[in-house]
Amino acid sequence: MTIITPAINNHSHEEHHDDGSKNLFGFWIYIMTDCILFSMIFATYVVLHKHVYGGPTAKELFSMPFVLKETMILLTSSFTYGLAMLAVNKNDKTTTILWLFVTFILGAAFIAMELHEFSNLYHEGHSWDRSAFLSSFFTLVGTHGLHVTSGLIWMLSLMVQVLKHGITPKTHTKLACLSLFWHFLDIVWIFVFTIVYLMGAI
Amino acid sequence: MSNLHHNSGSAHGSTKSYIIGFILSIILTLIPYYLVVNHTLNMQSAYITILVFAVLQLLVQVIFFLHLSGDSSQRWNLLAFIFTLVVLLILVVGSLWIMWNLDYNMMDH
Numbered sequence: 001m002t003i004i005t006p007a008i009n010n011h012s013h014e015e016h017h018d019d020g021s022k023n024l025f026g027f028w029i030y031i032m033t034d035c036i037l038f039s040m041i042f043a044t045y046v047v048l049h050k051h052v053y054g055g056p057t058a059k060e061l062f063s064m065p066f067v068l069k070e071t072m073i074l075l076t077s078s079f080t081y082g083l084a085m086l087a088v089n090k091n092d093k094t095t096t097i098l099w100l101f102v103t104f105i106l107g108a109a110f111i112a113m114e115l116h117e118f119s120n121l122y123h124e125g126h127s128w129d130r131s132a133f134l135s136s137f138f139t140l141v142g143t144h145g146l147h148v149t150s151g152l153i154w155m156l157s158l159m160v161q162v163l164k165h166g167i168t169p170k171t172h173t174k175l176a177c178l179s180l181f182w183h184f185l186d187i188v189w190i191f192v193f194t195i196v197y198l199m200g201a202i
Numbered sequence: 203m204s205n206l207h208h209n210s211g212s213a214h215g216s217t218k219s220y221i222i223g224f225i226l227s228i229i230l231t232l233i234p235y236y237l238v239v240n241h242t243l244n245m246q247s248a249y250i251t252i253l254v255f256a257v258l259q260l261l262v263q264v265i266f267f268l269h270l271s272g273d274s275s276q277r278w279n280l281l282a283f284i285f286t287l288v289v290l291l292i293l294v295v296g297s298l299w300i301m302w303n304l305d306y307n308m309m310d311h
Contacts, residue, residue: 028282029282032285036293040293040294040297047297047301064235064238068231068235072231075228078224078263079220079267082215082220082224083217083220086214183263183268186263187260190231191256191260193256194253198252199249201238202245
């Protein structure tokens with residue numbers, strides 16, 4: 001890849017090595033701040049989850065088989081993204097697109113299931129303004145869902161970029177950043193699954 | 203393009219590590235799930251058990267999916283992660299303590 005340097009060269013030395021490692025580390029730091037964000041929403045849920053204001057409890061509202069399915073789908077999508085990254089590292093454009101696509105479908109299925117759950121709750125009257133429990137539930141699970149949705153949009157964008165430009169240092173770095181994001185979302189879900197759904201069912 | 207493989211920001215997995223991570227995660231999900239839905243344990247044991255399994259699965263996914271390790275290429279990532287955990291523990295434990303304390307002091311004694 002030839003770089004046409006402008007007459008006034010302000011590039012630092014590292015940039016000519018097309019190394020995305022600083023970008024990736026910076027993105028990791030962002031992920032760390034996102035952990036803090038989620039942890040506080042979790043803490044809020046833990047404080048408020050028994051405050052049902054006369055309404056139904058977690059145990060009465062959540063379907064465990066449904067949640068297990070959702071969980072397995074998201075977990076599998078984290079695995080398939082891993083397979084996508086293995087293809088990226090081998091500069092295999094076709095296999096990369098394939099596994100990104102599979103990951104996307106799984107992620108979209110997860111969101112569809114979640115929207116279905118939310119819609120049912122809402123239409124049965126168990127909406128976020130019903131009680132502190134439900135407010136904190138929708139905030140926590142909804143924030144996670146928004147993150148997943150953003151990831152899906154980002155994934156589509158990267159699939160287009162890879163189709164158009166192939167696997168370049170730039171697209172490689174971007175895919176690596178999305179991989180941190182996507183794996184992180186499954187890790188947060190471990191705790192949503194455990195603290196919201198499993199604890200709710202005990 | 204070969205310098206990509208010396209990209210110190212990312213560690214690389216292998217098919218094997220992803221498969222191991224995936225299978226372990228499935229197991230670490232199913233065990234607490236069935237313990238809970240079958241009401242196998244008493245309440246307190248159940249709470250502790252599922253939290254332990256959650257932490258174990260966190261570690262599995264951080265190691266096998268995120269490739270976090272003590273390797274020189276991962277050292278700054280690991281440091282940032284540990285620091286985040288420290289801050290997080292202070293925030294979460296501190297908040298829960300404060301709110302529990304508030305709740306307790308507001309009761310009719």
